[in-house]
Amino acid sequence: DVKVTQSSRYLVKRTGEKVFLECVQDMDHENMFWYRQDPGLGLRLIYFSYDVKMKEKGDIPEGYSVSREKKERFSLILESASTNQTSMYLCASSYTTYPYEQYFGPGTRLTVT
Amino acid sequence: GDSVTQMEGPVTLSEEAFLTINCTYTATGYPSLFWYVQYPGEGLQLLLKATKADDKGSNKGFEATYRKETTSFHLEKGSVQVSDSAVYFCALSGGATNKLIFGTGTLLAVQP
Numbered sequence: 083d084v085k086v087t088q089s090s091r092y093l094v095k096r097t098g099e100k101v102f103l104e105c106v107q108d109m110d111h112e113n114m115f116w117y118r119q120d121p122g123l124g125l126r127l128i129y130f131s132y133d134v135k136m137k138e139k140g141d142i143p144e145g146y147s148v149s150r151e152k153k154e155r156f157s158l159i160l161e162s163a164s165t166n167q168t169s170m171y172l173c174a175s176s177y178t179t180y181p182y183e184q185y186f187g188p189g190t191r192l193t194v195t
Numbered sequence: 196g197d198s199v200t201q202m203e204g205p206v207t208l209s210e211e212a213f214l215t216i217n218c219t220y221t222a223t224g225y226p227s228l229f230w231y232v233q234y235p236g237e238g239l240q241l242l243l244k245a246t247k248a249d250d251k252g253s254n255k256g257f258e259a260t261y262r263k264e265t266t267s268f269h270l271e272k273g274s275v276q277v278s279d280s281a282v283y284f285c286a287l288s289g290g291a292t293n294k295l296i297f298g299t300g301t302l303l304a305v306q307p
Contacts, residue, residue, distance in 0.1 A: 181227030
């Protein structure tokens with residue numbers, strides 16, 4: 083079974099703090115993704131990576147950066163957390179071959195106060 | 196561009212009722228289609244998929260058929276249980292980007 087793990091299920095941070103969200107997958111997937119999920123807005127893609135050290139912006143990259151130094155690990159970084167980044171963050175991974183189905187981690191619920 | 200439209204929720208049903216959640220899509224080429232389920236406080240889980248026209252995906256009593264002529268992939272279950280209460284997402288993949296396009300999700304609440 084594919085396993086995608088995220089470093090924390092719940093996180094509370096203060097405004098202005100630097101926040102790291104970690105994601106690890108064990109299926110040797112090339113692609114990894116970070117989404118945020120908010121009520122009424124569905125899933126929105128923040129960044130994705132199709133290879134080590136490669137990254138591409140998704141639909142809402144502002145205020146975020148990412149790092150992928152190893153194939154199995156993809157980190158999302160909030161350089162200076164703000165209250166409007168309070169959200170559920172979901173990591174996913176997939177192969178680069180069709181049909182591109184993605185496997186998700188359990189999510190991190192981040193609260194910025 | 197590619198898009199997915201699914202019915203607005205919430206959908207409220209009594210236990211053992213028949214479920215349909217509508218999903219239609221717009222895409223160039225021949226996308227794969229997926230249904231994901233998200234239980235409260237959890238991430239998304241792949242429920243079923245179909246990769247070509249007339250394919251039927253099925254899992255845990257849920258079914259969906261890839262209908263190219265109507266560009267639809269409706270989710271059905273013959274008899275829902277309280278444990279099926281969750282948010283259901285329709286999604287498609289295709290093209291060169293390896294990304295999935297998700298619908299907005301449909302909340303299903305099943306009452307005993």
